[in-house]
Amino acid sequence: MSLAPARLPRLLASAGPGRATTLAEHLAGDGLGRPAEVAPAALREEVERAGLRGRGGAAFPTARKLDAVARGRRAVLVANGAEGEPASRKDALLLARAPQLVLDGVALAAAAVGAREAIVCVRERSTAARVALAAALAERAGSGRDAVPVRIEPIPDGYVRGEETALVRQLDGGPGLPTATPPLPFARGVGGRPTLVQNVETLAHVALIARHGADWFRTLGTDASPGSALVTVSGGVAHPGVREIALGTPLRTLLEQAGADTGALRAVLVGGYFGTWLPASVALGATLDDAALRPLGAALGCGVVAALPLDACGVAETARLARWLAGQSAGQCGPCFHGLAAIAGQLDALAHGRAAPDALARLRRWTGGEVAGRGACRHPDGAVRLVRSALTVFAAELDDHARRGPCAACRRTPLLSLPRRGADAARIEAAA
Amino acid sequence: MSDGLRVDPIACTAHGLCAELLPERIRLDDWGYPLLDERPLTPELVAHARRAASACPTLALRLGREQRARSG
Ligand SMILES: Cc1cc2nc3c(=O)[nH]c(=O)nc-3n(C[C@H](O)[C@H](O)[C@H](O)COP(=O)(O)O)c2cc1C
Ligand code: SF4
Numbered sequence: 001m002s003l004a005p006a007r008l009p010r011l012l013a014s015a016g017p018g019r020a021t022t023l024a025e026h027l028a029g030d031g032l033g034r035p036a037e038v039a040p041a042a043l044r045e046e047v048e049r050a051g052l053r054g055r056g057g058a059a060f061p062t063a064r065k066l067d068a069v070a071r072g073r074r075a076v077l078v079a080n081g082a083e084g085e086p087a088s089r090k091d092a093l094l095l096a097r098a099p100q101l102v103l104d105g106v107a108l109a110a111a112a113v114g115a116r117e118a119i120v121c122v123r124e125r126s127t128a129a130r131v132a133l134a135a136a137l138a139e140r141a142g143s144g145r146d147a148v149p150v151r152i153e154p155i156p157d158g159y160v161r162g163e164e165t166a167l168v169r170q171l172d173g174g175p176g177l178p179t180a181t182p183p184l185p186f187a188r189g190v191g192g193r194p195t196l197v198q199n200v201e202t203l204a205h206v207a208l209i210a211r212h213g214a215d216w217f218r219t220l221g222t223d224a225s226p227g228s229a230l231v232t233v234s235g236g237v238a239h240p241g242v243r244e245i246a247l248g249t250p251l252r253t254l255l256e257q258a259g260a261d262t263g264a265l266r267a268v269l270v271g272g273y274f275g276t277w278l279p280a281s282v283a284l285g286a287t288l289d290d291a292a293l294r295p296l297g298a299a300l301g302c303g304v305v306a307a308l309p310l311d312a313c314g315v316a317e318t319a320r321l322a323r324w325l326a327g328q329s330a331g332q333c334g335p336c337f338h339g340l341a342a343i344a345g346q347l348d349a350l351a352h353g354r355a356a357p358d359a360l361a362r363l364r365r366w367t368g369g370e371v372a373g374r375g376a377c378r379h380p381d382g383a384v385r386l387v388r389s390a391l392t393v394f395a396a397e398l399d400d401h402a403r404r405g406p407c408a409a410c411r412r413t414p415l416l417s418l419p420r421r422g423a424d425a426a427r428i429e430a431a432a
Numbered sequence: 433m434s435d436g437l438r439v440d441p442i443a444c445t446a447h448g449l450c451a452e453l454l455p456e457r458i459r460l461d462d463w464g465y466p467l468l469d470e471r472p473l474t475p476e477l478v479a480h481a482r483r484a485a486s487a488c489p490t491l492a493l494r495l496g497r498e499q500r501a502r503s504g
Contacts, residue, residue: 180442333441338463370461376441 006219009244010228011204012097019097020132023139026100038210040112044070047112047206049214051226056080056162056199057274057302059290062206065196068186069113072194077110077118077148078171078185081129081200082155082162085272086324086419087304090230091200093242095122095129098204099136103150105203108210110148113196117149119171120200121162124154125419157419159273159328163377164189164197166330177330178377199302201230221247225289229303233258235269235415236309248289251305255284260307267308267393269416271301273321274382277314277389297389306416313409315397317416318390319347324418325383336380339371343387350398353405360398363391436496437473437481439466443492450493453484466493 013029021029048063069075079102083091095102102120110118122130133152140146153171160166161176168189170176189195198206205227209217218226225247231254234240238259245254251270255262268283269275276298278286286292290299308314326340346363349355367388372381391398401407437457446464456477457469473481478495485493 180440334444334446334463334465335441335461338465339461342462366462370467374439374441374465374467 006216008220008228008246010208010220011094011101011201011230012242012244020099020136021097021101023100023136023143026098026104038108038111040070040114043108043112043206043210046209046214050205050209050217051214051224052202052205052209052217053225054199055201055205055229055302057085057272059299059301062198062202065186065198066109066112069115069194069196072187073114075113075115075194075196076190077106077113077115078164078167078190078195078197079106079118079120079200079203080162080164080167080197081120081122081126082167083123083126084157084159084162085274085302085304086159086417087234087272087306088232088302090232090242090303092123092126092129094201094204094230095126096132099129099132100140101204101207102133102200103136103140104145104210105200105205105207106150107146107148109196109198109203109206113194115148115196117151118146119151119153119190121153121155121167121171124156130154159325160330160377160379163379165377167197168195177332178375178379180376222287222289222291224291225300229288229300231288231300231303231305233305233307234417235306236260236265236312237307245288247300248287248292251286251288252284254288254305255307258307261309264310265307266310266312267314269304269306269308269386270298272304272382273325273386273416275299275301275304275389276385277308277318277393279393308415311409312412312415313397313407314390314394315347315351315401316406316410317414318387318394319344319351320414320418321416322347322383322387325379325386329379330377333375333380335371335374339366339374340380340383342366343371343384347387347390350402351406351410353401353403355402360391360402363387367391437468438494438496439468440492440494441465443490444488445490445492447489449487449489450484453487454480457481458484 044066052062053059081091106118163178164185165179166176168185171190185195185197221227228244228246232242265280267277267279322344326344329336329340331337343366346359367384372384448464450466451458451460458466461467485495
C-alpha cells in the first residue's frame with residue numbers, strides 16, 4: 001500500500017475555515033468505509049502499531065485501553081469533548097470543523113470494543129461545536145456509518161467535570177465529581193458497564209489510522225511520540241489559536257508561527273493550567289514531545305502552550321491561576337480542598353508583599369509532596385505542578401515581590417485567560 | 433503507597449485517630465489529614481494498622497492489597 005504524503009494538516013484537513021465539513025465532503029475527502037468493514041481486531045492492532053496515545057492530557061496508550069474495555073461485555077463508549085482546561089480550544093475547534101471525522105472515530109472505536117452505545121460529551125459553552133456535532137449526527141442518520149446509537153451530552157464548565165470518573169457520574173445522572181476508584185471506568189463505568197473514555201481528538205486519530213494505516217500515522221512525529229497533535233497557543237503572541245503540529249516540533253517554531261517575540265520572552269507554560277513553566281531559554285530549545293519534555297519536568301498534556309513575555313509578571317499570573325484552580329477543587333478531598341486554597345493564599349500574599357517570612361518554605365513543603373497524589377483524582381497534582389514550577393522559574397521575581405510588593409507588570413491586564421461567565425462567542429478558529 | 437495502607441480521600445474527614453494509633457507510619461498535614469509513610473509495614477505494626485483502620489469513624493483508612501491505578 002502506498003502511503004499518503006506525510007504532511008499537515010491531518011485532523012483539520014477537510015473543510016474550509018469557519019464551518020464544518022459536510023458528510024458528502026468528508027466521504028469524498030477523507031471518509032472511511034462503513035465502520036463494519038474495518039475488522040475490530042485489526043483496528044486495535046493498527047492503533048497499537050501506530051503508537052497512538054491519548055490527547056486528553058494523560059497520554060495513555062490508546063490500544064491498551066481498547067484491549068481492556070474489549071475484554072468486558074456490553075461496553076459503552078464515551079467521547080470526551082468536555083474540554084475543562086480554560087486555555088484549550090482544540091476540542092471545540094475539532095468538533096466544529098471536523099465532526100464527521102470524530103464521529104467516524106466514535107463508530108470505529110465502539111465497534112472495536114463491542115460497545116452497545118456511544119455518548120459524545122461536548123463542552124456546553126462551545127456553541128459552534130455543539131451545533132456542528134448535532135448537524136453532523138443528523139446527516140449521518142440512515143447512512144449506515146453508525147452501528148450503535150450515538151447521543152450528544154452537553155457538559156457544563158468546571159475543571160474536574162472532564163475527568164473520566166466525573167464524566168461517568170454525570171452521565172449516570174449524578175454530580176460532576178470524581179469518584180475514589182477503583183474500579184476505573186474501563187472496568188465499570190456508565191451504568192456499571194465497561195466504559196471506554198477517550199478524548200475526541202484521540203478518536204479522530206483513530207479514524208485516520210483506520211483509513212490510512214499505522215505506517216502512514218508514523219510518517220509524522222517521533223518514534224516515541226508518533227503522529228500529529230492539536231495545540232492551543234495563547235498568552236503573549238500575535239496570532240493565538242489552535243494549530244496542528246507534528247509531535248517533536250521545536251517549541252520555538254510553534255511560537256514563531258504564532259507570532260511571539262521570542263527575543264522578549266520570559267517563560268512558556270506547557271501543558272495547560274495543569275502544566276509546567278519553562279524559562280524562555282529552556283523552552284526555546286525544547287521540542288514538543290513527551291520524551292523531550294519529561295527531563296524538563298513537563299509534558300504536552302492537552303496541548304496548551306502559553307507564552308509569557310518579559311513585560312508580564314509570572315508571579316501575578318501564577319497566583320491568579322492557583323486561586324482559580326483552588327476554586328475548581330470539587331471539595332471532596334481534604335488535602336485538595338484545603339491544600340490548594342492554602343497554596344493559593346500564600347502565593348497571593350507573596351505576590352502582594354504581605355507574606356510571613358516562612359511563606360516560601362511552606363509553599364515548598366506543600367508543593368513538595370504534602371498535597372499532590374492525595375486526592376481521589378489528579379486535580380491537586382496538576383495544580384501543584386504549576387505552582388512548583390513557578391517557584392523555580394520565577395524565584396527571583398518571588399523574592400522581589402516578597403520584599404517590595406507588587407511590580408509594575410502586576411497592574412497590567414492578566415495575559416492568561418480564565419473562563420468568563422455566559423456563553424462563549426462562537427469565534428473559534430484555527431490560527432493557521 | 434505503603435504496603436497496602438491507603439486512605440480514601442473522599443471518605444476521610446480528618447478525625448486524626450489513625451495518626452494517634454499508628455504514629456510510626458501516619459502523621460497529619462497542616463489541615464489534619466493523614467500523610468502515609470512510604471515504608472512497608474513491619475510485622476509488629478500490622479496489628480496496630482488494622483486497629484487504626486477499624487477505629488476510623490468514616491472507615492477511610494484501608495488495609496489491603498488493592499492499589500489505585502488510573503490512566504488520567
Ligand atoms: C481534573 C482532570 C480534568 C480532566 N479534564 C479532561 C477534559 O476536559 N477532557 C479530556 O479529554 N480529558 C480530561 N481529563 C483526562 C480524562 O480523565 C481521561 O484521561 C481522558 O479523557 C482519556 O482520553 P484519552 O486517553 O484519549 O486522552 C481530565 C483529567 C483530570 C485529572
Ligand atoms: S482531588 Fe480535589 S478535585 Fe479531585 S475528587 Fe478530590 S476534591 Fe475533587
